[in-house]
Amino acid sequence: MVNSNAQRNARLLRLASTASVVTAVVLIVAKLFAWWVSGSVSMMATVIDSMLDAFASLINMVAVYIALKPADEDHHFGHGKAEQLAALAQSAFIAGSAIFLILHAINDLTNDVEIANEQVAMMVMAFSIVCTLILLLIQNYVIRQTGSIAIKADEMHYRMDLITNFSVILALALAAAGYREADAIFGILIAVYMLNSVRKVAWESIQMLMDRALPEEELERIEKTILSVEGVQGVHNLRTRISGALPIIQFHLDVQGDLSVRQAHDIGGKVKQAILAWMPDADVTFHLDPN
Structure with missing residues (x-):
């Protein structure tokens, strides 16, 4: 029974990590198009975030496959800590992209960048929201079943993406109504949220790597x-x-x-x-x- 439970968890972890990579690639293509036609800084924020998501999710997928390997002569307790390493790497990617985004948004505020084709960009964001919601449903189910810290870190990425996507739609709507500075301001707010959200996963990963006891x-x-x-x-x-x-x-x-x-x-x-x-x-x- 223990083996069957472990096999089920392994299948769920592979499903969640693969779905994450596929979703990230689809969103990158869609958002790149929307950024190209609109020039929006908040849209660029989601492009950067999705690119980092794709890279982090790829690392996460590799880490999950490594973590599922059984113990061997060199790793008597298995390879599970690969998950914490992946979560820590994802946290670093998120923090780096947030800082870059803040700097770019400040530059756009001072240069008053124009935005075009807001409607097309908003349609792309609506599509992104649907894709992200489907992935979050998969990830949350896997987290409940396995408790994986790597999938939890990945889920945090896409939960932030969901909030980001709604924020971008609002920023584009305000920009279309004549409030051009709203786009850059929302970009900064998104970046601050990213930095705040990443702290918990990074700290939890560090504690697990340091062999913190169970609750x-x-x-x-x-x-x-x-x-x-x-x-x-x-x-x-x-x-x-x-x-x-x-x-x-x-x-x-x-x-x-x-x-x-x-x-x-x-x-x-x-x-x-x-x-x-x-x-x-x-x-x-x-x-x-x-x-």
């Missing part, structure tokens, strides 16, 4: 599950971390000192199965300590 409520549940198994007298040295989407749990199990090796290991096996019953993808390792 306190999960630690309490693990300890309660262990102590609920008949024959267990105590638990200590409980240590946990996350590698990609794989929780790694290690602990020392206190049992009666007069038990046979077989009896003690039977208790340990029941403890492991109890944990896997609600955390099926976990890597559980225990050491028996006789009292």
Whole structure:
């Protein structure tokens, strides 16, 4: 059952990462056309963002495929941390594009750049919104099923894109009504939002790379599950971390000192199965300590 669950998660991760790359390429082509006919700085913001999305999503797809590789002689705990590295790289791409966008928007504010073909550009943005919504539905389902930090970082990209696309439509509408500066102002606001949104994913990725423990409520549940198994007298040295989407749990199990090796290991096996019953993808390792 554990294997079937892992295989299902692997298929979902591949689906989400591939869908992300395909969507990014489609949006780049559409937005490049809209930018070419309009000259809008906020439209250029979405082009830059989609280009970076495509590059980051490609890295993400490669990272997911690496993370799904099983443990080997050189990587005893698997390759899961490739996901955190990909999420950190995506965060850097987002921050860089946001800073570039702010500088370009300021330049357009001072030079009063004209915008043309606003209607065509708005139609392209409406198309982009539909594509992004479909991808977000796929990604959110995969995140709920797998808890992948890499897909979560990618989902953040496209959630920002969704807000960006609505903002660009509003900016283009205001520009068409004679408020030319609105386009650059919205470009700056989008960039600030990008910088603010990227902080959480970047920090979470760094913490996972530094082997942060599982959340306190999960630690309490693990300890309660262990102590609920008949024959267990105590638990200590409980240590946990996350590698990609794989929780790694290690602990020392206190049992009666007069038990046979077989009896003690039977208790340990029941403890492991109890944990896997609600955390099926976990890597559980225990050491028996006789009292």
